[in-house]
Amino acid sequence: MDNVYYEDGDIIIGGILSNFLAEISKDDTFEQHPSPYLPNALLYPKSFQYLLAFLFTVQEINKDPTLLPNLTLGMHLSQDFLTVRTIYLKAINLNSGKKIVIPNYSCERRWLMSIIGGLRSDLSISIANLLGIYKIPQISYGSFDSALSDKSQFPFFYRTVPSELSQFIGVSHLLAHFGWKWVGLIAADDESGRNFLQIISQEMSKANSCIESITLLPVYSYLDPESVNRLATWFSKLSSNIMVVHGETDKLFLINVVVTEKQICGKVWITTTVWDFTSHYARKPWNLTTFNGALSFVVHKREIPGFQDFLSRVSPDQYQNDFYLDHFWSQVFKCSWPSYILDTSWHRCKGTEKLKNVSTDLFAMNTSSLSYSMFNAVYAIAHTLHEIYSLQSANNRNARMQHFDIQVWQLHSFLKTIRFNNSAGEEISFDENGDLRSGYDILNWAILPNNTPVTTYVGSIEPHVAMDYNIIINNKAIVWNSRYNQTPSSVCSESCHPGYRRKTVDGKLSCCFDCVRCTGGQISSQKDMDRCDKCPQDQYPNGQHNKCMPKVITFLSYKEPLGSILASTSCFLSLLTILILGIFIKHWDTPIVKANNRDLTFILLVSLLFCFICSLIFIGKPRKVTCLLQQVCFGIVFSVAVSSLLAKTITVILAFLARNPRNCMRKWIGKRLANSIVLLCSLIQVGICSVWLGTSPPFPDVDKTSKHGLIMLVCNEGSDFMFFIVLGYMGFLAITSFTVAFLARKLPDGFNETKFITFSMLIFCCVWLSFVPTYLSNKGKFMVAVEIFAILTSSSALLGFIFFPKCYIIVLRPERNKKVYLLSKSNSRLKRCQCES
Structure with a gap:
């Protein structure tokens, strides 16, 4: 399967997308020229909305007579198959042109102005290391790693999502909001996972919360019985009701297999943006029942005007230029093309099928968060080019502006300060680290009996000042797991009520404690106080030792x-x-x-x-x-x-x-x-x-x-x-x-x-x-x-x-x-x- 799509234009924007997962053989040492075809790739159907958002946005820009007048945007798209081993080849391919791949040389007259991608942080880092040599701007639509905010290492990297640091702090704020002080953590055994564990541990310690246990999953989680049993045993030993999960979707699909096969239920799942547990391979849909009531952080988004109409009209017949939409179409509609047959029992694809009729667990018509990020990334390049050409036009009114009048390195001074309002009515800009100035939305997942997920917006985490964030939660809008009829609790020891103090137990975490009654003239007026406070001399504790009462003034009076x-x-x-x-x-x-x-x-x-x-x-x-x-x-x-x-x-x-x-x-x-x-x-x-x-x-x-x-x-x-x-x-x-x-x-x-x-x-x-x-x-x-x-x-x-x-x-x-x-x-x-x- 060829994984390149090209549309010509005056200005070319590259895109490295992650719609397929390919398992590269360990024997493949790339001693020979690697093939651009990976026929054994597995499809993520939901992720195709990101690709379609790219196509839609380019079409919208080309139709706008005021944004880039007399110029058209072209695109050169490629797949990375979610593997670092292929990402360098894709970046070199985009920079060289659509035909012959020759490093440091472009076979096309039109230079590549920018690359949008990749989805995962490790992929984006690999792309940035290569593109930094050529000073080509890179805008990621889904990489959250805080390391990418370091401008000394990645001076030409931008992203239309916030840094994961604010998300990790938001998770700790969410735990503190509900009083969840006893949690289990799952993360991938990579740099992002370890960074997550370090930050969340620090933030939880500030709120006197404890981590019961941590498990690190290998970067490549194979579904062997030993791995499944090991993770199932870890789950069985947990007493906490709250599970916080961080990791890319392709790295953590083992979790879904374990909780489904071992029937691990009753947990409240909190997931970060990088894991979408509703995404699955087209041939193996996931059972989402156990994730009912989950809370997830997603990039803030709005509905893109006209995007749903575009999705309802899209058809493979519209894109005949070596595009891989046929593969996606065959997977979601269970049909076959004459040149592409996955299952002989499937009927013939007509091309008139409508995406709005596809099950939402395979493809959603509503704008996803990363599609909105893709939309903003393409528009950021377009507005940057508009600023540059407007400046050149003002300096040379009689000259006809051509794409070769600007070098790619010149985009950075404009891209750093670009500020525009998109068609969804939201202002888009980057901060000093190249990160989007935005926060995260918090969604609540309700899984219907037919395994259909329904999300509800229940809150957000917004940046306030430096390293400070405000969290807003609508408790009444949350639907919890069917095991709970109210907000669940997750503590090692039940809270010490007012009138008692906490006494730590030797050899246990601070969240595991005994409650000791306040004695003498002391009180505790709040829950989980570490010590009892002495009442002022003119006051005394009440019977519950939770409040100081004014003492009665007494002397031998004639009235008594x-x-x-x-x-x-x-x-x-x-x-x-x-x-x-x-x-x-x-x-x-x-x-x-x-x-x-x-x-x-x-x-x-x-x-x-x-x-x-x-x-x-x-x-x-x-x-x-x-x-x-x-x-x-x-x-x-x-x-x-x-x-x-x-x-x-x-x-x-x-x-x-x-x-x-x-x-x-x-x-x-x-x-x-x-x-x-x-x-x-x-x-x-x-x-x-x-x-x-x-x-x-x-x-x-x-x-x-x-x-x-x-x-x-x-x-x-x-x-x-x-x-x-x-x-x-x-x-x-x-x-x-x-x-x-x-x-x-x-x-x-x-x-x-x-x-x-x-x-x-x-x-x-x-x-x-x-x-x-x-x-x-x-x-x-x-x-x-x-x-x-x-x-x-x-x-x-x-x-x-x-x-x-x-x-x-x-x-x-x-x-x-x-x-x-x-x-x-x-x-x-x-x-x-x-x-x-």
């Missing part, structure tokens, strides 16, 4: 039950003390009031009244003044109360000793000693408090950490040491008073208070001894409530045991409140004491 109960109790006891004080004032001159120093009694009552009142200072929001007064007032008032009890006890002892006229203690009896004891003991406490206030006074403070979910407004003691010095001194007075009272409890007197003081101080000491550990074990308002309770309890004990017996006699037994009764009672006790002694 505890505060109101303590305040009411304090007020009640204060009123009760005032009542007792009133009773004592009313019965000022009675013997029971005069007994044991009347002045000390009133000092004690007043100090107890202030004890009850000072407890109110502890209730309410802590402020600077209240914090200063709380412990100071409490310490001083209680010291006055306890020292007055001590003075009362000492007075009783001295009074008993003074009964003996010879005893020297008589001179100590009197108010002066009692008042001195109260004054001295109180002044010591006042001095301690003064030192406290002068060095490290209490102040309002905020406790954000002691209680979960609470911000406690408290009074900071300033110096805990000074606070316990105050308590210690008060305890020293209480124990001293208790000891003295205990020793004097049986002394004779008309109304001996020492036994009541003993009981009251016993309770007082018990309350404050238990207060210390209870106080230290509580925080916030409960700590304050403990201190108020201790104040009220100890003060109530003093009030009850000392004054209730006297009030009982004053109010209910007034007959006992007489000097005669008290003296008789005192004499009887004295006699009892003498007998015991």
Whole structure:
């Protein structure tokens, strides 16, 4: 089969197309002149649309009276059979002319202005290496390898497709968009495949995604049982639901065979532009069922105006100039020509068959992406020639422009900056690397029950700024594999929900992890967080540990039950003390009031009244003044109360000793000693408090950490040491008073208070001894409530045991409140004491 097609014109554009796959024998060493005929070539029917797009575009340009007036484009087309071993011969053939192949010499008067091709990157690199010698512009319509963007190696190479680099980044963006973090990769074992794996690995690591496994397929995948079983075994070990495939169609057809024969289903396939899994050899159609729901990247395209009408009218009879359309026609319509018979059972080809009646899995009437690229490539040459001839016409208006007025190397300065709008309404231009300024469309493949593929546009990846791309996805338009009723998931470990953090497992990839609950004051507000964040001090974690909640500000308030109960109790006891004080004032001159120093009694009552009142200072929001007064007032008032009890006890002892006229203690009896004891003991406490206030006074403070979910407004003691010095001194007075009272409890007197003081101080000491550990074990308002309770309890004990017996006699037994009764009672006790002694 001759694989050359030629149409004459004023200007010749060459084309190296890839419509056939030929397996060249390993024994063919090209020691002899290679034959241009490869009869055992296998046809890619869908790829013939690229060739027809070339023919259509040249015809459209020749019909345009304004683009290249008075000039016609000719074409010289050849097949490369998708083999690098033949590509150099095809390039030399195009450069030499249509008849005799002589390197470095053209047998034609009309020079070749440009070559459009090849389809694969490795083929384009081979063509570029040869054409670079002659500085002939080359425009590829389907080579994506990023290496071709290097102008230092390929200065005369251009392409009407974007670089594959943007496509690889787009794949990683697609995976990140759907949260697919566990994928399998398949690539051809060539430079493009390895470049794909390197870039996709880097981009996936940025998104914390992982590659479960990689398989590299040999450049030439033979359908031997060992290769099929090896790939099938690899598939069976995969747990990921997402398969990303990169490679040329002819290199990866082994995949289709394996997934079909081994019934590997349930995978979501993501394919790059270079692999079209709907293309197949005419004699062996592929079963596409397993690819239902696949997503593929394709070069951005638009429908070419008039192209479908051209396809519907095309016929082999229109091209009699050694063209190989007969072979294509015979394959897709299952018919035979008199000179070309593939199957004797096929009917005779009429030439009137219509391509629109061919199954879409063999040939599609809609413009394909690469046909659109071919269309733009031919127009790019035409517009470049238009610019050149327009410039020459302006410089030499009288001269008739001929094709030999320009050399091929002159095209580059114009081709680099060419910018035009094609008939589809899209602006076409090249960037500084000779790549098309464009992005990629994302298609979703739905395979109908009759094995017919239907594609739907679902998104795109567009260049934004340097090395940055925007991805747009319409999730609702995607039809997934029938195994999934919603967007599929592919992860090694299920996502850690908010409130948990990821914990990596030794020996596994970062995508395989355990989920650990956030503890303490920490939260995680998003999925798959590597660590838990600590809440601010004024906030606390909620029950799910996924949100920080504002802490509740708390203090002992009058409005809450505890505060109101303590305040009411304090007020009640204060009123009760005032009542007792009133009773004592009313019965000022009675013997029971005069007994044991009347002045000390009133000092004690007043100090107890202030004890009850000072407890109110502890209730309410802590402020600077209240914090200063709380412990100071409490310490001083209680010291006055306890020292007055001590003075009362000492007075009783001295009074008993003074009964003996010879005893020297008589001179100590009197108010002066009692008042001195109260004054001295109180002044010591006042001095301690003064030192406290002068060095490290209490102040309002905020406790954000002691209680979960609470911000406690408290009074900071300033110096805990000074606070316990105050308590210690008060305890020293209480124990001293208790000891003295205990020793004097049986002394004779008309109304001996020492036994009541003993009981009251016993309770007082018990309350404050238990207060210390209870106080230290509580925080916030409960700590304050403990201190108020201790104040009220100890003060109530003093009030009850000392004054209730006297009030009982004053109010209910007034007959006992007489000097005669008290003296008789005192004499009887004295006699009892003498007998015991």
